[in-house]
Amino acid sequence: MFHKLVSFLVLFVAVLPGIAQPRQTIDFNGDWFFTLDDDLNARHADFSHANWKKIVLPHDWSIGFDFGEEYPAGNAGGALPGGAGWYRKTFQLSEKDKGSYYALHFGGVHRYAEVWVNGKYLGKNINGYLSFEHDLTPYLRYGNEQNVVAVRVDNSLQPNSRWYTGSGIYRDVRLEKRSPLHLLREETVITTPEVSAEKSVLNVRSVFNKYTNDKVGQLTLKLQDKYKKTIAEKTVRLSENHFEEKLEVGGITLWEPGNPALYDLSITVLDNSNKVVDELKYPVGFRYFDFDEQKGFFLNGKPFKLLGVCLHHDLGALGAAFNKSAAKRQLLVMKDMGVNAIRTAHNPPAEEFLDLCDELGFLVQNEAYDMWAKRKNKFDYHIDFKEHYINDLVRFVKRDRNHPSVFMWSIGNEIREQFDSTGIAFTRNMTEVVKKLDPTRPVTAALTETNYDKNFIAQAQVLDVLGFNYKIFDYDKLPTEFKGVPLIASETVSALQTRGVYDSVHDTIQLWPASSKDKFVTNGNPDFTVSAYDNVAAYWGTSHERAWIEVKKRDFLGGTFVWTGFDYLGEPVPYPYPARSSYYGIVDLAGLPKDVYYMYQSEWTDTDVLHLLPHWNWKEGEQVEVWCYYNNADEVELFLNGRSLGRQSKTDERLHAVWTVPFEAGELKAVKIKDGAAVQEVVKKTAGKPVDIVVNVEHDRYAVDGLTDMHYITVSLVDEHGTVVPDNDIELSFVPQDNIAIVGTDNGYQADLHSLSSAKRNTYKGLAVGIAQKLNQEKEAKLIIKSNTMEKEIRIK
Template sequence: MFSKFVCFLVLFVTVLSSMAQPREVINFNGDWSFTLEDDLQFRRATFSPVNWKKVSLPHDWSIGFDFGEEYPAGNAGGALPGGVGWYRKTFQLSENDKGSHYTIYFGGVYRYAEVWLNDQYLGKNSNGYLSFERDLTPYLRYGNEQNVIAVRVDNSMQPNSRWYTGSGIYRDVRLEKRAPVHLLPAETYITTPKVSTEKSSVRVQSVLSQAASGKAGRVVLKLRDKNKMTIAEKTVLFSDSQIDDELQVGGVTLWSPDNPTLYELSITVLDNTNKLLDELKYKVGFRYFHFDENGFALNGEPFKLLGVCLHHDLGALGAAFNKSAAKRQLLIMKDMGVNAIRTAHNPFAEEFLDLCDELGFLVQNEAYDMWAKRKNKFDYHIDFKEHHIVDLITLVKRDRNHPSVFMWSIGNEIREQFDDTGIELTKGMTEVVKKLDPTRPVTAALTETNYEKNFIAQAGVLDVLGFNYKYFDYDKLPTEFKGVPLIASETTSALQTRGVYDALHDTIQLWPASSADKFVTNGNPDFTVSAYDNVAAYWGTSHERAWLEVKKRDFLGGIFVWTGFDYLGEPVPYPYPARSSYYGIVDLAGLPKDVYYMYQSEWTDTEVLHLLPHWNWKEGEEVDVWCYYNNADEVELFLNGRSLGRRSKTDEVLHASWNVPFEKGELKVVKIKDGKVVQEAVKKTAGKPVDIVVDVEHDRYAVDGSTDLHFLTVSLVDKNGTIVPDSDVEVSFLPQENLTIRGTDNGYQADLNSLSSPKRKTYKGLAIAMAQKNSLEKEAKIIVKANTIIKEIVIK
């Protein structure tokens, strides 16, 4: 029924990066016109959009609105509107460009994108999460004539998702110029039949355009190391459109999350006169791995997948992709110890996968949140029958050359697992994936843990089975699903608001308590949830408990926590005005919640000593004090110099705790190893706010300069520099020179101020702004103002 052992020997490569002439990639993100009106005359080349808004792409029109209860997507969709929008762009081509082949690439458009060029209809794309291309060549104009691209985007049918989707052309757009004879990136597939530190090989399969038919020439394959030194080279003759050959390579450094070594592969096409026709360059990572009933191994060593699930939005930017913001998210996760990402529950931007390749993350690449049976009235089930195979092919061909992608997931909590239609659908989609990429396992995230009732598992074709939650069924899984590798594909669903600390209860509180309740009935009036790890949705549990259940079971290849970051929409357990999730280990603004340090203490060797909560309470009030730590025997707590005793973690409790009557002053914890104090952490009672501290982060999150963001974190402090957690103030971010505010946030899930606003109230003493330079060559200036406090910040 299932193969007992699933082994994959793979090469992982990244998508198209840089290319030599005559292939030319033109950034097409600038100078678009946009309107939220809808009229089919907008497609006409002669139409003049004089009153339209000028925008740059990527663009998410929904994120610019104020939150509202009236929008049909509801708070589950982020309490923001959809609608219909139009985009237009004009461009010119030289007479010398005649004879070249032109395509336009859209990284992602949500939703239902229709494209026209010079009044010619180029078709419709239904999947809002996948990239697509259109051939422009037959309809282009040259010389003094203008070319007009018009795009209609329809996100009016709502609700169509269980989370915030964004609206518009929210990923990159590029114009690509190619010679008549050129390589087809979608048909280019690179694998490694052999991988080792002594001897490896690279197999290159590709297809040339139809213009190559009957022509002869050469293809040069070349592999370079990080120092640009050539380590393998081969010339292949071609006489038709097919290319299939191998490069033999000597010793290589293996790719892993701890050491994501990449090589550069160039595929160069020359004609018989040695003229360059085309060239593609890819990043290559060598590694091998396998799943079996004992877990997961990478490069021959046991390896626990320490993963998180992420949604595609980037907080205050909404769905508009920004590589710098995505890099910030990933590095915050990296510092926590994360080595794997699950794209929940849809394909992400290609550039996100580029970052995972470079930074060292294993990616479970997920295709669908539903199949033919719906979860929302207007979701993908409408398009599934007609488009799901084509969309799956597009996904696999687009992403199969990434080192970071190590698994394909064909679905999340699919309702067809409960009836026999799931068998044939699972077989059909798995066959498609395997035909296009036999090197990676196929999985699905399931909830039914009885084999006889699980029709997706009964298909007998999935290489790995993922199970969401179901902690009490873990031990029966190896018996129920004999011989098939297993992972905890989604866990936890704990709920927290950063900086909020309610009195603890002895057991985990479930908010809401059952599926019969839509919302919690005994929650907090300000729509917050305690940051102590003791509240979860009814199907979940605490972070500590979920991790412990996976940690002690080697047969589970790893864990994917729901979720790494808070995201827009799905604000369980509250109704509006809650508008974003509570699940994240890090809040929507990118500020870690306390439980972040529990994971860091378990998943890294970083010296962790994190004390919570803050120390501003009523005199005599009983306060639960927790400490996360690692690399020590025990910790000792002091209040104003008096010892309150030593505590240790246990096999079942991953923090130390005390119950302390509050008194003003200093709370200090020290970490003790071999009888010696090796680290200390302090919380002080904060006074009145008298100042703000503005930290600017950029260099670590820099990517390419042109789209890089500067992240400004504002801390509200007292006269001693202690963050004030209980006297929040409004902060204004006022650009003075060469700077644009892209968004602001504070992590509070029920803050109804638009995330595009340049004003933001601090929450528990903190707020952030995302800013972008208008010109890279000049310095920028911004004033940050809070009441009478004014700080002028210069950004070099």
């Protein structure tokens, strides 16, 4: 059905000043001014913004506030404010720039963005998750005159989401200078009707912005490998305002998550005098796949289980403000766990996020909507849906169809039209739109109704793959209810955990809250925590282990997407305020793995895993359940202060070894046994009082451009022997000294109400994370981390 498919990624390279290029992308993120004073006069070119705050984009104004119960978004929306705000930026163009075409591109603005240039109104963007652009050319000034861009953002209608959205121009903005005659990026489509390691065919088509008969001379297509060796090239004469050409390619490496091989495609347009008038460059990934209703998913001709997670768009302490190195950190943490697929829950991600998925090797189920015409919140997208959903869907597909990582389109998540006949028409309309724009990828939706006669989205009979959220005990009836359609577990688990918390009740799965009748849990913990043993879930979900066991034993399920890879702001089931962020993540909001991370790593990778939990600070004689996640071994032997407590192993129905141990202070050690021999060991020690802080700075692995990179500073509170202290937390201050700014701090605790932008943070279970940015990348940076009794100087090269 979807055999021999490939898609590719648009890449625009910023051009050095003074070098003539047919298309120049100008970083437009710096030197903006911002205010929350909603004065409509700010649209005028002569308005003074002298008293506004100077900022750099991307920018999320909500994340800078302390959390508060009074905000109308509620704790489901992150307990942070919305409101309306203004942005302004001035810039100049030289006289020699006259005659060029200028487009201002916004990667994403939440919400209701209205744009003016030099006082001229350019329009309003409704969808807060999609990119949009405006043609500035007719309104620009040249020479000594200033140009002024003004943007009003209105996120005051609350609640408008089931999670934290952020507020403002929260993705990149760029100004693009083009020749008066240029290719339309949104109409450029690259596919491969034939793909194999031996021979592939690359198909390229595009459209010019206006009639080209007397302007364009020829077109050159060139494909190069990562060593800049040309592997295919073609030059043709042009005579119309559009083209479609093919390149035959031999001897290529296929793109796949384990080896995301990319090639560079350039499309160069010359006029009749052989002058370059436009050029687009695309990294290209060749791959093909198929779904089978009995055998699951196949990639490049081989069975391939989708080991996926769902990710929301916020980046923890950065809020919704997109940062590529922060997103790269998230993805690499997931990759180390064994994740090979991402579901963008439940809206289009930043364009640069998909760039990373292309480069790092993740298959992406790209999702458009969390609701259609029937609302989930009073002011959510349903109020604009009927007027805008087709146009937004078109923009969505055109924006993302050239990414090799994108392998499925999802038109909705748990849509309420699933339960009435309006779902049939909407599903058919949207599927037709997507198929017309991109017939090479399957269309799906994430469903909850497992009876065909009650599921009106499935009854539309146009979706290529059906995704089902939760309902693990209905899995075996799905092939009978929904005959002849491939199936995936589009959302699973919804287990709840707080990193480092271990409750004594852990022998059965507890549902918090117990049913849909209860808004919040009634028997939870007074400190708003949930045990990190994998034994608590929302009433519609189950444990991580149980969900994965049920998926992996069924070949007909193409794979799973766990809810969620990371904790995210908002939707803090199972608690009311002061809980303000989710408990669902395998990794906490600060980016620190919870224990269950290692269960997945032991199941989804060949990395040698031996992870022991919990910590070893308890009351003398207290009965403690000890778990061990492991792989690549037959069993694990546990020792307490040198005495063997026996060997245990995991089973098909329990993915960890387990012992019940009366606590005594000292050393707990797990030894992994394979073929009768010890091959790996791990130790947990009883910690004393904190006497020092240990600091680990991560940057190089997450670096992207040397300009916007984040430095992640993980601080561990340790005793005199270097053991992390899990039960004696203290406040830390991250104090900049030279060439560095503290962007945010976090500790992963879901009910910490201090602003995530604060430079002060309590450790939680012995750990905290600071996020910093160097001001000058060429110079060394220095900061101090201190408490009332300890201090440590950190130098960052």
